[in-house]
Amino acid sequence: MEKPSLGSDHVFHLATHADRVDALRVLANALPGRQPVDMQLMLGAYEVALEGVSRxxxxxxxxxxxxxSLAHGFMPSPPELRREVDKVMAPHVAARRREAEAARRYRWPQETKPRALPAPKGNPEAVARWRARREAEKAEAAVKAASSPVDRALFADREERLKRTSAEAVADFISRQGGRHSHSSESEKEADP
Known part of the structure; x- marks a missing residue:
C-alpha cells in the first residue's frame, strides 16, 4: 500500500464495521491469544476501542x-490496537491541524467579508441602481489601488516637494543633514567638560 501524503483526505475516511471485523480476523488468525469466554463481549470491546478510526x-x-511493533507477539488488547492506530495517524492529524491553523492565521480579511450580491432581476430601476453602485465601487477600488495612501500630517508639504527640481531637493536634504550634525556635535562638546 502506497503511503499517502500527510493530511490527505484519503487517510481520514472512516473504517466501516466490515473493515474493523476484517482487521480483527487477520490479527486473531495471525497472532496467538487467549480464547475469550464471551465472543460478543470481546467484539463489543474492540468496536468501542476502534470507534471513529480511519480505514x-x-x-x-x-x-x-x-x-x-508491539513489545509482544500476541493478539493486541482493544486499547493496544487503538494506541497503534493513533500512533500511525499522529503525523496525519498533526499535518491537518497545522494546515487548519495556517489557513486560519493567514486568511485575508477580504475572505471573511460577505460577497457582493448578484444583480437584482426584473425591476429595471433596481438593476440600474445596482449597476451604478457597482461601477462607483469599482472606480473607488481602482483609485485606491493606483495611488498609495498618503498621511497628510506627515506630508503636509507634499505638493510643494513634487514641484521642486532635483537640485533643490538635494540642497534641502544636505541642509537638513548639516543641521543635524551641527546640533549633535554641539551637544557632544557640551557633554565633554
Whole structure:
C-alpha cells in the first residue's frame, strides 16, 4: 500500500464495521491469544476501542502489529490496537491541524467579508441602481489601488516637494543633514567638560 501524503483526505475516511471485523480476523488468525469466554463481549470491546478510526489507519496499524511493533507477539488488547492506530495517524492529524491553523492565521480579511450580491432581476430601476453602485465601487477600488495612501500630517508639504527640481531637493536634504550634525556635535562638546 502506497503511503499517502500527510493530511490527505484519503487517510481520514472512516473504517466501516466490515473493515474493523476484517482487521480483527487477520490479527486473531495471525497472532496467538487467549480464547475469550464471551465472543460478543470481546467484539463489543474492540468496536468501542476502534470507534471513529480511519480505514487507512486501521490497515496500517494492523500491518505494523504484524511486523512486530508491539513489545509482544500476541493478539493486541482493544486499547493496544487503538494506541497503534493513533500512533500511525499522529503525523496525519498533526499535518491537518497545522494546515487548519495556517489557513486560519493567514486568511485575508477580504475572505471573511460577505460577497457582493448578484444583480437584482426584473425591476429595471433596481438593476440600474445596482449597476451604478457597482461601477462607483469599482472606480473607488481602482483609485485606491493606483495611488498609495498618503498621511497628510506627515506630508503636509507634499505638493510643494513634487514641484521642486532635483537640485533643490538635494540642497534641502544636505541642509537638513548639516543641521543635524551641527546640533549633535554641539551637544557632544557640551557633554565633554
Amino acid at each position: 487507512w489507519g486501521l490497515a496500517e496499524a494492523t500491518r505494523e502489529i504484524l511486523k512486530g
